[in-house]
Amino acid sequence: MLFRKLLIVLGAVFVIAGVGLCIAWVGQLRNREIEVASPAAAPAASEQAILSATRAIPAGELLRSDDIGWKNVGAAGVQAGNLLRGQVAETEFFGAITRRDFAAGEGLIASDLVKPNDRRFLAAVLKPGRRALSVSVDAAQSAAGLVLPGDYVDVILTQDFGDKIDIGRRTVSETVLWNVRVIAVDQSLDAQTSTVAEHTALGAESHIPKTVTLEMFERQAETLLVAAQLGKFQLAVRPLVGSGDVKIEDQHIAKPLWASDVSPALKRFAAAPPPLARTEPPQPPPAPLPCEKSAAGPLECSVRRPPPALSRYHPPAAAPGGIPQSPSEAPPREAHNE
Structure with missing residues (x-):
């Protein structure tokens, strides 16, 4: 009986302790709600x-x-x-x-x-004194579609002059524009909507742009239009870091690159002397003809006749009245005295 009473007392103690803990926990929750709703939080809001x-x-x-x-x-x-x-x-x-x-x-x-x-x-993107010029491009000219708005590019022109000039000078490449800013690709002026990741998700063909809009001075725009008529141009992307402004007067330092500068074979071919023209060996002089016999009998060797091919034609002298004499009417040849 004593043991049972002891268990009852201990159970009552645990129950009272549990009730007390519950009351304390509920009180803490109420205090937290009051702190959140209190005016002290007004400065943070x-x-x-x-x-x-x-x-x-x-x-x-x-x-x-x-x-x-x-x-x-x-x-x-x-x-x-x-x-x-x-x-x-x-x-x-x-x-x-x-x-x-x-x-x-x-x-x-x-x-x-x-x-x-x-x-x-577009008008807001342009810097003072600049112009916006759109050009048609293909996959190679637009760096396989990796050119984005905000990038800086160089414009490289390649020309082919055909067979009219020396073989080492038929093809030439030169940079005609430096540090030109791209402000639009097709109709997209936002670099974020033209990211490489989105282009890759769209497929290999769909992200290749058809036009690129460049920002440049008026003189540079004229240069690009003429370059498009002279040959084929490509856009070379410049690094984002360190692509400072390039002065127009410094652009003439770059020299054109000819085909002979790229290919050593063409350079040696252009420097080789032309082949000599084939000449015929000199012909020996014609052999002298034998002397003719005169009507009197002895040889007449005072005059030697030239070869028939070298003989000249002497027309008969004209008779009085303008009618030429026939060969039969020609005066007889005088015989040499023996």
Whole structure:
């Protein structure tokens, strides 16, 4: 009996302890709910995230994913036109063009950005004094479709002059434009919508562009149009890092590359002297003819007649009245005295 009473007492103690723990746990939950709903959390709710520049961005720059990010600021730090988290998505401004300079950490303003789907985007992309020129390209000319908006390219012209000139000078290649910016591929002005991954997913043929729009000065645009008529041009992609502006006056330093400069065989062939013309050996002089006998009998050797092929024709002298004499009327030949 004593053991049973002891068990009952211990069970009652455990029950009371369990009830106490439950009450304490419920109290802690109520305290947490009160803390969340308390006015002390009001300052955190007043902070907002704005879309800002992660680096210094000059005017006319195409925004990439690593150029912009969210920045938490107080209510006083939000300016009119700032892009707030929850109202816009960060991806909406990938490929947008800046209309003014932005400092690192500065909040972006919607009115200072032009999205790729805006009709003013092409005019906003162009730098002052530049022109936009679209040219038709194939797979080789567009670097197999890997040229994207925002890339910088060189334009290389290749000409074939045919058989009219020396074989070592029939083909020539030269760079006619340097450091030209690509602002559109086909009708896409957004580099993010023209990524290599999307092109690969679309298939091998569908991502090859048909036109490329380049930004250049007016004189450069004229050069490209003439180059397209002279021969075939290709776009050579330049690196994104270190592709500084190339002065127009420095572009004349590059020399054209001829076929003989590439092929040593053509160079040796062009330098070889021409073959000598075949000449006939000199013919021996004709043998002298034997002397003719005169009517008197002895040999007449004072005059030797030339070969018949070298004899000249002497027409008969004209008689009085303009009628030429016949051979029978010619005066008789005087005989030499013996």
